[in-house]
Amino acid sequence: MDDTDLQILSHLQRNGRLTMVELGKLVGLSSPSAAERVRKLEDKGVITGYSANICYEKLNKHVTAFILMEPKSCKHYAAFATSHPDVAENHRITGMYSYVTKVVTESVHTLEDFIDASMAHGKPTTLVVLSSSSCHPAF
Structure with a gap:
């Protein structure tokens, strides 16, 4: 390259x-x-696809949060997270937590619903996003 x-x-x-x-x-x-x-x-698999950048607010999704998860079972939490409609990203990580999950949802009430549902799979720690700066491509 x-x-x-x-x-x-x-x-x-x-x-x-x-x-x-x-x-x-x-x-x-x-x-x-x-x-x-x-x-x-x-x-070569360097370009794996093409996608659209979505403005979540136009879809009435005004709350973004990151959930740091200590799951009882990684396999079960991963299945839960990837099937949930409010999960934008889910990453297996190292350190104290096993997953960081990006949730984009309509309100704090629907965020609370996600947190409550995730508690069946382990212990979540929630970080609510107050604002975001623009992202720049890595290359």
Whole structure:
């Protein structure tokens, strides 16, 4: 992977809907060359898919929280979390807790419902997000 590949990844992280013509111009390649590089990055598994960034507030989801979980059973908690509609992310981690779970929900009442349901799977510690700064792509 060279600097051009890293530039391609950076641009696609910011806007996955770029055309190959636009991408090629941004990185100094022809559109067929840009398309070939993207195809190779996909074939190597570097690019695993394309997604949309969602504004949760437009979906009436105004509360974001991170749940640090000490589960009784990792397998059962993972199944619970990944099947719950308010879970945006669930990560197995090291340290005092086994999971960090990002919950995006309508209200503190629905957050409380999630916490209550999660207690059947272990001990949750909840961190409510007050505000977020913009995120920047890693590349």
